[in-house]
Amino acid sequence: MTPGARLAAIVGALGLVLGLAGTAALFVGSAAVTPASVLAVLAGSERAEAVAVVVVLDLRLPRIIVAALAGGALAVAGVGFQALTRNPLAEPSVLGVASGAAFGVVTGQLFGLGLSVLEAIGLTAFAFAGAFVAGGAVYLIASTAAGLPVHTLLLAGVIVGIFFSSAITVLISIVDTNRLGGVIHWLLGSVAPIPPGPLLVFAALTAIGVALIGSQARRLNLLALGEEAALQLGVDAEAVKRRVFVGAALLTAAVVAFAGPIGFVGLIVPHALRMLLGPDNRVLVLAALLGGGVFLLAADTVARSLVAPAELSVGVITSFCGAPVFVALLRSRGARGQA
Amino acid sequence: MTPLLELRGVSFAYPSPGEGRGRAPFQIRELSFAVEEGEILGIIGPNASGKTTLIRLLSRVVAPARGEILLEGAPLTRLTRASVAQRVAVVPQDVPRGFPYTAGELVLMGRFPHAPGRFFESDEDRAAAREAMELTGVLDLAHEPLDRLSGGERQRVVLARALAQRPRLLVLDEPTAHLDLRYQAEAVGLLRRLNAEAGLGVVLVSHDLNLAAEVSHRLLLLDRGSAVSLGPPESVLDEQTLEAVYGCRVTVEKHPSSRRPVVHVVWPEPDMARKG
Numbered sequence: 001m002t003p004g005a006r007l008a009a010i011v012g013a014l015g016l017v018l019g020l021a022g023t024a025a026l027f028v029g030s031a032a033v034t035p036a037s038v039l040a041v042l043a044g045s046e047r048a049e050a051v052a053v054v055v056v057l058d059l060r061l062p063r064i065i066v067a068a069l070a071g072g073a074l075a076v077a078g079v080g081f082q083a084l085t086r087n088p089l090a091e092p093s094v095l096g097v098a099s100g101a102a103f104g105v106v107t108g109q110l111f112g113l114g115l116s117v118l119e120a121i122g123l124t125a126f127a128f129a130g131a132f133v134a135g136g137a138v139y140l141i142a143s144t145a146a147g148l149p150v151h152t153l154l155l156a157g158v159i160v161g162i163f164f165s166s167a168i169t170v171l172i173s174i175v176d177t178n179r180l181g182g183v184i185h186w187l188l189g190s191v192a193p194i195p196p197g198p199l200l201v202f203a204a205l206t207a208i209g210v211a212l213i214g215s216q217a218r219r220l221n222l223l224a225l226g227e228e229a230a231l232q233l234g235v236d237a238e239a240v241k242r243r244v245f246v247g248a249a250l251l252t253a254a255v256v257a258f259a260g261p262i263g264f265v266g267l268i269v270p271h272a273l274r275m276l277l278g279p280d281n282r283v284l285v286l287a288a289l290l291g292g293g294v295f296l297l298a299a300d301t302v303a304r305s306l307v308a309p310a311e312l313s314v315g316v317i318t319s320f321c322g323a324p325v326f327v328a329l330l331r332s333r334g335a336r337g338q339a
Numbered sequence: 340m341t342p343l344l345e346l347r348g349v350s351f352a353y354p355s356p357g358e359g360r361g362r363a364p365f366q367i368r369e370l371s372f373a374v375e376e377g378e379i380l381g382i383i384g385p386n387a388s389g390k391t392t393l394i395r396l397l398s399r400v401v402a403p404a405r406g407e408i409l410l411e412g413a414p415l416t417r418l419t420r421a422s423v424a425q426r427v428a429v430v431p432q433d434v435p436r437g438f439p440y441t442a443g444e445l446v447l448m449g450r451f452p453h454a455p456g457r458f459f460e461s462d463e464d465r466a467a468a469r470e471a472m473e474l475t476g477v478l479d480l481a482h483e484p485l486d487r488l489s490g491g492e493r494q495r496v497v498l499a500r501a502l503a504q505r506p507r508l509l510v511l512d513e514p515t516a517h518l519d520l521r522y523q524a525e526a527v528g529l530l531r532r533l534n535a536e537a538g539l540g541v542v543l544v545s546h547d548l549n550l551a552a553e554v555s556h557r558l559l560l561l562d563r564g565s566a567v568s569l570g571p572p573e574s575v576l577d578e579q580t581l582e583a584v585y586g587c588r589v590t591v592e593k594h595p596s597s598r599r600p601v602v603h604v605v606w607p608e609p610d611m612a613r614k615g
Contacts, residue, residue, distance in 0.1 A: 232398040234421035
């Protein structure tokens with residue numbers, strides 16, 4: 001099988017799983033809508049003002065799309081950060097980049113930015129600025145002449161994350177909480193339905209981020225050999241790193257702006273896919289886009305049905321899954337003496 | 340005839356990490372030499388004599404502060420990284436193993452400079468990789484993850500990657516460091532064959548004076564960034580010069596079969612040292 005055919009098969013299979021998961025999720029939720037009426041809505045035979053139509057098409061469907069986009073974007077951002085730092089533990093929340101983006105979003109909300117199309121772009125710009133500053137700070141703190149040592153990088157991420165979380169707390173404390181509606185729920189990472197206009201913006205930003213990282217995938221494979229080896233093989237390492245950092249920061253920013261800082265998706269999904277499919281970034285980027293969607297969709301479905309009719313934040317579920325994976329990865333690297 | 344590689348008065352200094360503390364950053368000073376097509380040039384010298392820096396200069400990882408490096412007559416700094424990598428391949432001492440690529444995937448990476456815009460390698464690229472793996476005897480290992488290979492196997496895989504680049508100049512960094520005797524002999528045989536048949540130019544950087552003397556047409560002896568001597572092994576491996584550069588006593592003999600020079604260290608007697 002040629003590499004292209006293999007990639008097509010993987011994308012086809014994961015796409016199918018995502019489609020099935022998305023369809024299944026349409027039937028799950030706290031509102032009492034029978035499977036039969038969900039089918040009727042999908043077949044277009046329900047009256048437009050019926051409760052079932054509102055629940056399925058205006059609440060569940062957008063939420064499913066947000067979950068799939070956010071999960072995919074976070075997983076691809078994880079692949080990007082991991083290739084960039086040559087460290088399988090790197091990921092938006094671990095690196096503190098998500099906290100930086102969250103600080104940006106809260107700041108943007110203070111300026112009154114909401115979720116109309118233009119305001120959503122503005123909000124993402126704030127988030128991107130936050131992610132960029134946080135990522136740059138982590139890099140400057142952790143970089144040594146010998147590269148980015150694993151433990152220093154993780155500690156720098158924790159420190160920067162704590163700094164921006166504290167800054168968010170300060171903002172929330174001094175501002176009338178009503179202006180930051182549902183901020184606590186959002187800060188835990190939640191997936192809520194958003195209107196079609198902003199949803200399109202979210203999808204477009206995700207596409208740009210994925211394209212930025214995906215176009216560098218082959219070069220990222222070479223970068224895994226170390227910067228010097230990559231240069232010797234003809235890779236313009238600085239340009240690759242710039243593009244991938246911008247792409248990963250943009251994906252993080254978009255997810256934080258449209259869904260909240262959901263942790264660990266960028267750790268779990270690339271790790272699982274790497275075990276299944278190998279370390280080739282050309283395969284991983286697209287597989288992570290789809291696989292991340294499946295994962296977050298499943299996590300969100302669990303989050304909204306576990307304690308129904310109440311809801312958990314999806315970030316709680318992903319963190320519960322992510323913590324043991326993180327520990328396992330850290331221990332296995334330590335055991336091999338490469339940490 | 341234009342030499343394959345030519346250095347003209349090359350000097351280099353790393354940016355100073357902090358003024359006034361530690362030792363001064365290492366430098367290459369006024370270095371000039373050429374490598375002809377089909378020549379094997381051995382570069383020897385004690386630790387910190389500039390061997391590693393020289394490899395980084397030749398592969399355009401860093402650029403000279405003064406002087407210039409010409410690759411087939413063209414200044415290295417004016418060429419793109421990919422076009423340098425099409426002609427100069429470096430065999431490092433080892434590869435990092437953070438992400439578990441297979442040997443085959445690693446060798447295919449050597450094809451990158453020939454079509455950097457391509458997303459997947461072509462059939463031609465795969466054929467070149469397979470041929471290179473056959474040459475270094477690692478075709479059986481193509482599907483093995485790198486971290487399951489021994490140091491010697493990995494080194495032959497890395498050599499295959501360099502050959503897959505189809506370079507004009509091969510730069511070897513301690514090529515036999517992880518190889519046992521059999522593969523050392525095979526590596527030397529392969530090197531000589533490629534050199535003789537394909538006219539491949541080779542820069543061999545090694546601590547192993549005897550290997551360098553055996554394989555190289557000429558030797559360049561470096562000390563603290565400057566050339567001490569350059570010429571055929573018989574003239575460079577001179578007892579007095581080596582003793583001055585390495586700071587220990589040596590004797591030089593002739594290899595019983597190849598008639599090349601062989602350097603022996605005269606180990607100090609512990610008793611004499613104690614009595615002082």
